[in-house]
Amino acid sequence: MFNRVLIANRGEVAVRIIRACWEMGIETVAIYSSKDKESMHVKLADKALCIGPAEAGKSYLEVNRIIEAAKQNNVDAIHPGYGFLSESYEFAEKCLENNIVFIGPSPEVINTMGTNKMLAKEKVKIIGIPIIPGIEGIIKNKEHAKIVAGTLGYPLLIKAANGGGGKGIRKVCRSEDFERNFSLCVEESYKAFGNQEVYIEKYIEKPRHIEVQILVDKYNNVIILGERECSIQRGNQKLIEESPAAILENELREKLFDFSKAIAIECGYCGAGTVEFLIDEQKNIYFMEMNTRLQVEHPVTEFVTNVDIVKEQIRIAYGERLKYREEDLKVRGHSIECRINAEQPEKNFSASSGVVSSLNIPGGNGVRVDTALYVGMKLEPIYDSNIAKLIVYGRDRHEAIRKMKRALCEFIIEGVDTNIEFLLKILNSRKFIMNEYNTATLSEIIYESF
Template identity: 45%
Template sequence: MAKQHYFSKILIANRGEIAVRIMRTCRDMGIATVAVYSDSDRKALHVQYADEAYYLGGNAARESYLVIEKIIGVAREAKADAIHPGYGFLAENPEFCQACHDEGITFIGPDSHAIKAMGNKTLARELMMQAQVPIVPGTTDPLTTDQEKSRESASRIGFPLMIKAAAGGGGKGMRIVEKEADFASALRGAQSEALSSFGDGTVYLEKYLTSPHHIEIQILADVDGNTVYLFERECSIQRRHQKVIEECPSPFIDDALRHEMGQAAIEVAKAVNYHNAGTVEFMVDASKKYYFLEMNTRLQVEHPITELVTGKDLVQLQIMIAAGEKLPFNQNELTMNGAAMECRIYAEDPENNFIPSPGKIQQLSVASGPGIRDDCGVFEGYEIPIFYDPLISKLCVWAESRDLVLARMKRALTEYNVVGVRTNIALHQQILNNPHFQRGVYDTTFIDRYIQNAQKSKVKEKEMLAIAAAAIFHHQKVTHGEENVTLSQDRAQKNRWKEYGRQRILSSRI
């Protein structure tokens, strides 16, 4: 199609790997790009990759990437005719979408009405009930400040249940409550976290499904109402309600259920006159009954695996739809080719409760070879800041079969080497080597059941070894005297230096 149908310049209102990923498609399409950056992002990869870059000021997101007036001001100064929000930050903010519209700048995404409707989880549940899309049993109205009424609502739903933030996602403002005695404190905690994370402490209740699958359906819709689904992504490997590994297709979903859930996702989109890319998330129980969870009105972090199996560039399609183009294909023309998997590589310390591990990347070797895609937002010498999500890369693998995907991902993880900060690569390797995961037999409880317990056992094992070593040292001191113990210490010291050397080599891959 003719280049003039699209935009001359797009501002990417984001940072890191997603900003770079969007810019790459813009470059393919011959569209100039504008980056924005904070103090700590002056040397960031997305700033270097863009055609133009503008300073926002500050370090924290609330001083930079979340300030609507600053973003709009840069777009005006740079003469950008469109803004792509990426994901996170302002991507699902209806006020930002409306501000773009008021300024005459195209927002590459749905309109503010759809963002607002699906961003409020309780309103979205009501809309789904009207559209006859199955929802998880729960409260249709937000909880009030009346503790007794909230407790009564919880008792009607039954335990276990989930308290969830009405205005957010990503595991924030969410609590699982196993029994009634824990409800009051969990409610206070969820409301406080929701207020801190989203500026809105409103929460609601949902029945907690035991051992469910988290399945999401990618949809695309143009301004004329043509809507398609681009199959599913299995997102059940989660830690603290945040996704760790995703794959497509799901080893749990069959063709009949895939089609049924795809059609349900289309109904969800049509219920709010949705256009552009979006993702409808479902919880699916062991008997394969599915329930609407939420709709993310933006591009997803894990969108590359859908691109790998469908051959469609979702960012390019977003831009085309925003420019008023019709979808260039219908549902019957969409097929899945092979399988794909994504591992999110974070700068975090697995041995210290996965806290972020900011710092300078001293060495970086990324995976490559057949079927490998690395959406990376860092480089060797880059300083990972403490102010933002510590995502280093989205390592994706495609192959003709799931078995080959597993083999390629294992190989890719051994090639991926980051020195200077700790990473969660070892966690991914642990998951991929688990026989249940290899067979595709897992749900959202997988990490809690098979991985975290194993990590706790390893910590206990280290503690026991330390105690044993101290006991042996004391025994030698009592039995053989100080001189012999000193000789033993010298030998032990040499052995410890060997062990330290080994640990340094291994830690460079962790």
């Protein structure tokens, strides 16, 4: 097994990876920006190194500095977490060039399936899996794009070709709004991903967003760890996730699993990954994208399968065979995750800041909190607003909902505004309780609430 792993990330995901490494007997090296000097992941790692100033582009995205830090500290492998460099094939290549294991798939697979969404769609289309209708190829000229978009019809989406995490996406309902949204999407894409390429696809009305978790070892053994329902979203950013997806009947579920396996095999995948789909009101399935990394919502899958996905990532990267057989993995019970964000829902969800003056972490049977929070921690809107993930497990969906409500009421964070009360509104809404929601539901709840 690896002796030492560097975590090229921060916050709760860095803490999550450090904990997994501890339990596996692996030393950890953390990196941090000057703003994160007092962060929890810095305190927990065996060694921590300042990698640069607060700006992510000069610290957590500084590839050469991270590689140099890994070499100087005799690191065997680097875990990228999610966000930042987790889907950068250039970073994965740099690791390999310097004889450092990248804990994730190969650079080629990252580029084809994770980095460039158009390449992924082309790959999937070849093997006969339905994709969302759209305009083929990368769009660079907005005047020509507007003309071509008219043939596709409105509403439509303009999306960053190298996007992820819900960024670089613009919905356009009328032709007169196209040029402005095109320019904004190109600008957002460049700021977030350093790339101006975008593509256009049809907007699917009120779909369910379902993702399938896969694990694949270096010996082409593929296992499916069930699926997750991710339709409660704001601004294309997931807010509540659950597993299993109660909307799915067995036949539809098996079709999603078969599609995901076919994609993994076709692209030569290795590691933990997620294949994402949209399902419309007529139960048509459309491939959306693949995330070639650990997902923020992975804990709900861990609860219902009793598989530690981070440890499996590390074992696979080391070259071990999967010790699970798919027929032995049974999804049991129901799990829900809520993302706790430092934001002000009543002020258009603007980011909030402050010093955590009081903190009560909920507990009890079937309750898990992934966070890097502590009393005295200073929160500033520099990085992502997500400050904690609350995950619960119940015998069924009704018990899980009740447990989540109870845990949210116990979760006290003073000194900074959060979205906890808003999450309770969602959980108490009829559409959520009756499992009648879709990707548009949260917008309706927001409209009714404020």
